[in-house]
Amino acid sequence: MTSLPSILGGLDPTSDRAVFRQIADQLREAIDRGRFKEGEKLPSEAELVEHYGVSRMTVRNSFSVLQGEGLVHAEHGKGVFVRPRPPVRRLASDRFARRHREQGKSAFIVEADAAGSHPKVDSLEVKEEKASQDISTRLGSVRRVLARRRRYLLDGRPVEFATSFLPLDIARGTQIAEPNPGPGGIYARLEELGHQLDHFEEEIRARMPSPSEVKTLQLASGVPVIHLIRTAFDTAGRAVEVCDTVMAADAYVLSYQLPAN
Numbered sequence: 737m738t739s740l741p742s743i744l745g746g747l748d749p750t751s752d753r754a755v756f757r758q759i760a761d762q763l764r765e766a767i768d769r770g771r772f773k774e775g776e777k778l779p780s781e782a783e784l785v786e787h788y789g790v791s792r793m794t795v796r797n798s799f800s801v802l803q804g805e806g807l808v809h810a811e812h813g814k815g816v817f818v819r820p821r822p823p824v825r826r827l828a829s830d831r832f833a834r835r836h837r838e839q840g841k842s843a844f845i846v847e848a849d850a851a852g853s854h855p856k857v858d859s860l861e862v863k864e865e866k867a868s869q870d871i872s873t874r875l876g877s878v879r880r881v882l883a884r885r886r887r888y889l890l891d892g893r894p895v896e897f898a899t900s901f902l903p904l905d906i907a908r909g910t911q912i913a914e915p916n917p918g919p920g921g922i923y924a925r926l927e928e929l930g931h932q933l934d935h936f937e938e939e940i941r942a943r944m945p946s947p948s949e950v951k952t953l954q955l956a957s958g959v960p961v962i963h964l965i966r967t968a969f970d971t972a973g974r975a976v977e978v979c980d981t982v983m984a985a986d987a988y989v990l991s992y993q994l995p996a997n
Contacts, residue, residue, distance in 0.1 A: 740779060740787045743771050747788055755790060756797035763798065767807055767818055774820045778808060804958040806986055819956070819986060832923065832936060840919030844888055851890065859887040859897070859952075860915055864904060871901045874967050874978045882907040884922070887952065890987070894953045898981040906931065906976060922977065923968070931970040938966045942985060953984045960985045 744762045747755060766772050779787070784795045799816050802808045810816045836846050848855035867881045875881065882904055887897040900922060902912060911917050912925050923933060945953070945961045953961070962985050968977040 756794045759798040760801040778816045806959045809956040837920035837924040842921035853890040856889040861885040878903045895987040896983040901978045934971040
């Protein structure tokens with residue numbers, strides 16, 4: 737490792753900014769400038785104590801700031817490491833293109849292929865259930881739905897989990913109700929059933945995860961989630977699916993193309 741004085745500066749005794757925040761600022765800048773690479777171990781507590789002339793608790797508080805920002809993660813007995821940048825670029829303008837379904841690929845497989853990662857789906861559950869008020873409204877006042885719940889992994893790491901809700905008059909008794917809906921996923925089956933897809937509407941917000949989401953996605957401390965609700969419409973204007981998705985925010989970059997007129 738390059739010597740710390742050449743990477744990190746010194747403390748400003750005249751600043752009214754707390755010492756642990758000054759240290760966090762310098763470590764953050766070094767990460768942003770690539771002086772500490774993705775997956776690289778940061779200087780140890782002892783090294784930073786010696787460099788800055790501060791207590792171990794001060795250094796630990798600095799690490800806590802960076803963990804809270806999702807920039808680093810601690811491994812017990814090993815140290816603190818720079819978190820990898822998002823590996824998956826989700827292209828909103830391309831991920832549901834019909835050509836992918838015709839090739840037998842779901843949107844998640846397309847994204848995994850682009851990222852050079854190995855995709856996997858687990859924790860699959862398919863069942864009929866009563867629609868919540870929100871889902872019922874989005875699907876045109878249906879009372880019951882077919883719900884498909886699944887968790888997605890890339891290279892063994894959980895990155896998102898999603899639930900698709902479909903009207904029973906469309907999905908019941910079809911391959912959509914099977915654990916494996918077949919090549920191209922449920923959108924390919926919807927189109928085979930005569931529901932030619934016309935467009936999708938998405939609502940996106942960022943928030944901190946619930947305890948169950950932290951467990952399901954195995955999130956590190958300070959990592960937020962992206963909560964996305966997508967509604968699929970057919971060419972007749974009917975809402976044929978609502979997908980409620982929660983994604984690890986450190987696993988994705990959401991990319992959009994917007995018209996200028």
